[in-house]
Amino acid sequence: MSKTYSHAPGFVAGDRPKIVTSRFEYSDSFTLERYLATDGYKGLRAALKRPAGEIHEDVKGATVLGRGGAGFPAGTKWGLMPRQVWPRYLVVNGDESEPGTYKDRLLMERDPHQLIEGCLIACYAAGLSQCFLYIRGEMALAQERVATALNEAYLAGYVGKNILGSKFSVDIILHWGAGAYVVGEETALIESLEGNRGMPRLKPPFFPAANGLYGQPTIVNNVETLANLPWLMVNGVAAYTAIGTKTSPGTRMVAVSGHVKRPGVYEIINGTTTFRDLIFGEEFCGGIRDGKSLKAFVPGGGSAPWFTPDQLDLPFEASRVGPEGSMLGSGAVMVMDETTDIPAAALTLTHFFAHESCGKCTPCREGGTWLERILRRVVDGEGTEADLQQLLEVGAMICPGDFPHAANKKLGLGAVPFPYEMTTICFVGPSAFAPVHSALTLFREEFESRVKKRVTIPVTAVGVSA
Amino acid sequence: MTIVDPAKTGEVADPNAVNITINGKPTVARKGELIIAAADRTEDFIPRFCYHPRMPSVGMCRQCLVEVETPRGPKMVVSCVTPVAEGQVVRTATDSVKKAQEGMLELLLANHPLDCPVCDKGGECPLQDQAFSHGPGESRFVEEKRHYEKPIAISDIVYLDRERCILCDRCTRFADEVAGDALISFISRGNDTQVMTFPDEPFSSYFSGNTVQICPVGALTAKSYRFKARPWDLDQTESTCTSCSVGCRTVVQSSRDELVRYQGVDIDPVNWGWLCDRGRYNFESVNSPDRLTKPLVKTDAGLEATSWSVALENAARMIRLALAKGPRSVAILGGARGTNEDAFAWAMLADKLGIDQRDAQLGDGLNPEVFNLNQATIDEACAASTIILLAPDLKEELPVLYLRLRDSAQKRKSRIIEFSAHDSGLTPHAWRTFDYEPGNQARVVRDALSTDEIREQLSRGQVVVVLGRANLAENEMFALQAAAAVFDAAPNAKVLPVLRRGNVRGAVVAGLTPQNDSGDAIDILRSAAAGKIDCLVLLGADPISDVADAGIVQRAFAQVKNLISIDTMLTGSNRNADVVLPAAAYGEKSGTTTNLEGRISNLSQKITPRGTSRPDWMIATELGIALGADIGVSSLEQLNQKLVATIGAFSSSKDPRSTRGDGVLMTRETPVSISSSSVKVLERNAYNLRLVVSRTMYDRAQSTLASPSLVGIVNDAAIHVHPSELARIGVAEGTTVRVGAEGTSIVAPIKANNRVHRGVAWLPFNHTGVDINPLLNIVGDVTDVRIEPIK
Amino acid sequence: MSRLNETNTKLAREIISRYPRPKSALIPLLHISQEQNGYITREAMQHLGELVGVTSAEVYGTATFYEMFKFEPVGKYLINICGTMSCALMGAHELMQHAEKKLGVKAGGTTPDGVFTLAHAECQAACTEAPTLQVNYRYRLRVTPADFDKLVDDLKDGKLGDEIPQHGVLAKVRQVIAPEREVGAKAPEDVNDAPAWLDGKAAL
């Protein structure tokens, strides 16, 4: 049965295997004492008894998928570092800011030692000599909890010099962010950690595994990704892969928000749980609030193209969701019921991404704001029919070609698979277009009923002052 | 050994060749080359804004999208960050590429004010040009545009108009990565991003003008050029800057027979397109209303304008009278600011007249022997694995050489070992820095180079010594002894001599250097002060402000009977001359010049000389005729042919075309070597500080003072000491102190400066406000000063 | 003078020493300076530039990129109401309207007594508990208009003193590393070898 705890608002427990939320039931789960009493640092002890290479093999064998958005297997990523180049760094991505997403915050607030242990295992396995734990600036409590846990762990000999009396020595440095969504992008995160403006770097040549922090090989992993490692070390690869599917083993944390009866963060079984289970299942959200019906949902955080009830039976499995026109992203489902004003909902997201543009790429900087301004006009009832076309054309400057979208029976639409082409460096630019495109494609009538039927737009010739 | 260029013979596969196809044309690119650069060579122009070939790509504007064939069909890539790959098929003008490029331009213009008719960049604006060539033709952006305060002055030189800015990161990248002066930065984020300085802190970089040149729109403009001309009335020619001896390649632009702008030209061996601000803006002095336009002769009423014939006759008479006493009664100082031909003409005249006392250096250089050591070029210095600095602060004296060396240290190709008495612009980039007190450098060098670590470094590859005069208050021999200590440790080391004055190397090689042990400039001045010289000729030299020891100059001037000056303006030195002959300035004459590495390149005349002024060589010819010592040339071409035929070093420039573009290196002779003689070490009394006097970029040089853009930047003099010395002396920052040495003293404000090492006091040369000459009068190998509070 | 005070300068040096390159400490140091003064002053940026060895313009460039740094004084309590999708679906705009009325200022404004600054915020990572707000980065979840009124009154009455420190104070607990436990940061160029625990084996 699902269960909530007043000490962990937002978290909903259930009778499912727990990998990363096993301690959330305890109100003092963030203390070293509780941690040690519940198998804490056992995974590290186990790891230290084995050669580093073996630990890496385990992480590869378990196919621990990245939980930051891209879903790339952690073990494979570690293997991309060039051989024999030192030093190498671990940067922990705790900048969680994707609309709809939160799980890393809970993991940091509720179980900071689990994250610390995960970092240590990763450093040990991949030969990383320093770890930076980058926590989103606005998360004051998470910072306090992680700081406290680190202080305890240092004193108790789990972090720092000669950990548990071994040759393994690593510092974990708590780093504070300061409010910028784009810094969640791994190369921007690295820029920010170097004290710079958080603008993404070009890939190539700046693939972090080869050329990251200070130009050195750097592993950037999400908080949840690393939080999986202690359990994996204690319980082994077989136990891990016994949960979920072959390509999506284990569990993942998903936040379901919006118009559902029981919004919350759930640790679900990866690969098999479907969106229908999640939104309507009794052990999860229990259906739409107030007896209303489902209109649409965002399956993977604010950047993801939207789904409608047609896609409810898709499971949390990247290889299934991509071809259907969207992505799983960071584990965030936002649910809209029939009362939702679709253009206005899209505007909140387009505004978000336009506001969060770092300003580097012309299409994102200029195009994102342009999209927002047109959309706002439409939402305010000041738009024209031509504005709707203009939205798509500005979008095409960011993402040329067909933009991914879901199939829709009623509209007779087939799916356009994910991903898209893009003219920008990172995904912020396209993300500003995604909600506009989904909303316009799936709910065009809501826009049409809003716009004036006037089609004139003034035209300025280029190169001549207006 | 024969070296075969496989690219030419096609016999051997070049490992760096990459075969690609651009728009259907097969072409050979270089490994690592960017698509955009390869397409430039095949003339498939790809529009761009942020890409600059001399800076790392940021891929920011996204304008340069092209299509590349992949196994999954054509893919759009950003050509300024995508390197070529074997077999790559690139298309730069397909429908989808055109659409993407048009879209990008429409986005860039969305917030651009389109105020081209009132913009300095109008007519030569990449944004304007590419909007026409690659743009959509119309804008659908109907929203209100971004608004910012119209141009704001971000320095004495540069204005910023943020509304026009397209955020390409060129200026900010240049300031940070090329110049190392990160004084402008992007601020804010997203759509609010703008370029700014720190509030109320100007963009006071020595290289700020480059940002104006590389700005692809009219966001950065130069005060000196605002509303001066439109590109279509500009006349231009390529030339070489002679403000210092780096010899940067430039384009000289004029409008209605007036110089209006200099731009850097990108040549590989020297300046890569960059200029320093002094070189870029001191052309304003050529337009100065204070330029001499007529010859002047001294009368009871002071200097009065006269005709050339009268002036030349007067000058000839004075020389003749002095020569009557013997050739050592006449001396010529200067010549480093003219062309090779100017110097050669004067050297020929001096030869004819038997005048041995001549010197293009003014006591602040080094023995001309340095040009005969095993020479390095700038490129060789930059490619060396070890660069040893025994030089003044290059950022101050040879700014673009500083940029080049900084670049090679930054990219970790080279390691700099610096020996200095105070930090220089390159100190932050030095691998190791060794501190010395003037007088002790040879010992410090010897000790430093004998450690295992440094010995290992020296053995890694080529060593180049950058050798110049770091301190005007010490005997020049110390620098040479220190260099000799380097050769002891690294016998194959090469030398890049860094003597500052524009064409000093050309002038010296052409013959304006002491002959037959006749003594250098300081000896000449001493001899004049002793009454042994009757006639002194100043060839574009202003020793009063340019010779460190101005006291000796004053004493010399007081004794010489006749002073003849050839100059562009009245200076401290020629105000009391007997004859002043107006000389043509930079931009007003042609010829060749030689830079510090011995590169000969051409100067081109762009405007007619002001008034009746003439090039120095012509004055030499005419004076020769007036003296009955005709040097036998009547045109610049003739003179140049004679120079090339007479002086071996110039023979490489036989074909005048060779001096264009990259120019041509002087013919090198078998190098000589110097050995370390016994080194004298001069200990300092603990109460004293050892004096270092050196130059900064902006001082009271005539060309700086006469350039409105620059004159405001010249600093007031102060004595700089390490912060810890202030407490010891017992004074506060900024107070006026007495700086005494051997019975003389000056009074100057004191400044704490942590770039000055302990035990040393630094006095910038030729700044305003304080006459520092008494301290430089001292005849000694070094100068120790005592700083005391004034009661 | 709003350079870092002596205690904070010492703290700043300690933080700088944890990074392989000093500039990396810039954002944490900006937080410390905001904690000291409530906002980022000109002098503070100059001081930080000196401490980490970059120009003031670079500090300024970095600081202005990030939402949390303020360059003018703000209220003692900065109330950030989230307006992104999940909160908007659950009534964030209505909450904002209510807040504007209650405080008598528009979003972005500060009350005349300098106690409250009201601001729009983007997703605060508490989406299931919408609508949400943060006061000086401390959460309030599922906020009703009545909750909002009570919050404002409690803050005014000083009832939340312990729970909600004044603006700028980010984390009340800081990382402390005992020197004998610290491995220590090294510039990357000073590290050439594999970490000791790999035992020289060509791992990875």
Ligand SMILES: Cc1cc2nc3c(=O)[nH]c(=O)nc-3n(C[C@H](O)[C@H](O)[C@H](O)COP(=O)(O)O)c2cc1C
């Ligand atoms: C615009 C943008 C924002 C992102 N934000 C986050 C984030 O807040 N947290 C996160 O872990 N990953 C984020 N990512 C993904 C990271 O770039 C990176 O892939 C991830 O941290 C890698 O960790 P993982 O492999 O463990 O998932 C973001 C990516 C993009 C493009």
Ligand code: SF4
């Ligand atoms: S897409 Fe937007 S946020 Fe991403 S790098 Fe480009 S400008 Fe910055």
Ligand code: FES
């Ligand atoms: S020129 Fe390539 S992105 Fe700007």
